[in-house]
Amino acid sequence: MVNLDIQTMIFMTSLDAMLQVSMLIFLCFLVNQYRGIKTYTFGKIFTISSYFITFSKVFPVSATLITAGLFLLMGSCITCIAIAQFTDQKIKFHYFLIFNLLFICIQSYFVIFQDIFLFKTITQSVFQIAIFALSIYYLRSHSHKSFVGSARFMVSIMAGLILSLIARIIILIQNPPENLYVPTEINSASLLIIFVFTFLMTAGFIMMVCQRLYHDLHQAANTDVLTHLLNRRAMMHKLQKEINHFYRSDRPFAIILIDVDFFKRVNDVYGHDGGDTVLIHLAQILQTKMRHIDSASRWGGEEFLILLPDTTLYKAQEIAERLRSYIEVNPTQSNIQITISLGIAVIRQHGNSLESLITAADHALYEAKRTGRNRVVVAQS
Known part of the structure; x- marks a missing residue:
């Protein structure tokens, strides 16, 4: 595999950011009657910001790891909340707040007291796996029948991300790199997988919105407004x-x-x-x-x-x-x-x-x- 340098990583991050955010902003203007679309957009902005923080080296290494990791986790949490909102399920926001605070405490400990890159990376991956698993739960437990196909597509993408993160943890334990900026095959592969899967996740979410919109328009065209029977x-x-x-x-x-x-x-x-x-x-x-x-x-x-x-x-x-x-x-x-x-x-x-x-x-x-x-x-x- 060809290792990617920092400039290539930033370019790919920027391209991924522009595509995802532009599609979601357009969707916000096009369809605004469903909860969760704007929330999902904010979540992707947080996720994309974490990429820029990580690979631009704006902050010192310790601050970068905590800040980028927090932005990435917050982005995943916000997109998880968006999925719950879109599927009309109850959310307990304080659990997400506690989850992020716990992450900050653990990451701060490894950055300040135990400066071991392996532990920081594994912690980040484990927390991400937990959020993706919760998102899968929301996607599988909703009662809507109008977007079952696209919801299954998103479940498969998130399951793929979870498997990729587990594989990354195993590889890192066997061959731990010195830091995130070393252009090793594992770092390059991780970045490529994140780009592909996050883009597919956004595409899956847009598919869910479109399928629900089509179903609702079809219902409106065939249902009596007053009685909700067929017209x-x-x-x-x-x-x-x-x-x-x-x-x-x-x-x-x-x-x-x-x-x-x-x-x-x-x-x-x-x-x-x-x-x-x-x-x-x-x-x-x-x-x-x-x-x-x-x-x-x-x-x-x-x-x-x-x-x-x-x-x-x-x-x-x-x-x-x-x-x-x-x-x-x-x-x-x-x-x-x-x-x-x-x-x-x-x-x-x-x-x-x-x-x-x-x-x-x-x-x-x-x-x-x-x-x-x-x-x-x-x-x-």
Whole structure:
């Protein structure tokens, strides 16, 4: 391996710094609705500053080792906090403060009383391993499903860093260098590994942000703002997929069209806030009382549509009646009592196309409202 001189190290550090910080600053301006992005940027600035302090020889050797080591550890701690913030997990900041103070005490002891470069380097590596392990814990324990792939990528990068640090400790114990500035193969290799892995870590974090942003935008485009159910556009897409699946596998499915009875009266008596409360209440009931294979959507105004895959007419009637009776006896938290009317249509029995099926369910709903409301009506064959 070719050993790198100090000038080359500084150049590589500067290049790495400009690339990472510029990408993160751009990301801060582009996406500012998530916690952790600005924190991660500050962490990388601390990490990069430690490189400059280490290889520029601005301070005396003893002060450089303590200062650079502290900046590097603080950078790792801040990026760990950023990962916890981004994944919406609880953080105990005083633990990180104690961790850094402990590091300062140990490093100061080895610099002032036991001037042994090997012990200083091993201490630095052990503390870094602990922080990377904690970051891996945060990445593996979060509940978000939108950026699982990029989180796994970051876990693999950090695991690689931990293995590299362990290997470095073993090599240093076997062949301890006199100081950090000697351009040995181990120092050159360590620097190259740090450059590559820290750049990949930043790339992984940016990937996590982009994946989460894409997921949230997709959710916003397909979710009703008030009820958090699927909107009409998303449900039409699901219905079309179900129709296509029916033609391939002949698997039956049903739809239920729901309308809140006398909803205009609710708005007149309780105002639009009361009307919104009713819609949210109904949506929550649909979400909790449906089967896991079913999908509910706000079809428009006070109308809702439920898709029941792999469901016969008898089963659809049973589900609809259970919903109707439950809503009848469970008012909203503000004690607004409502009832609903429901129209059922089943593929093949009431139509072979999406349009004919929805029309059949709509006619059944109209019949339920015409004949007294608060009832379930099946479409005519």
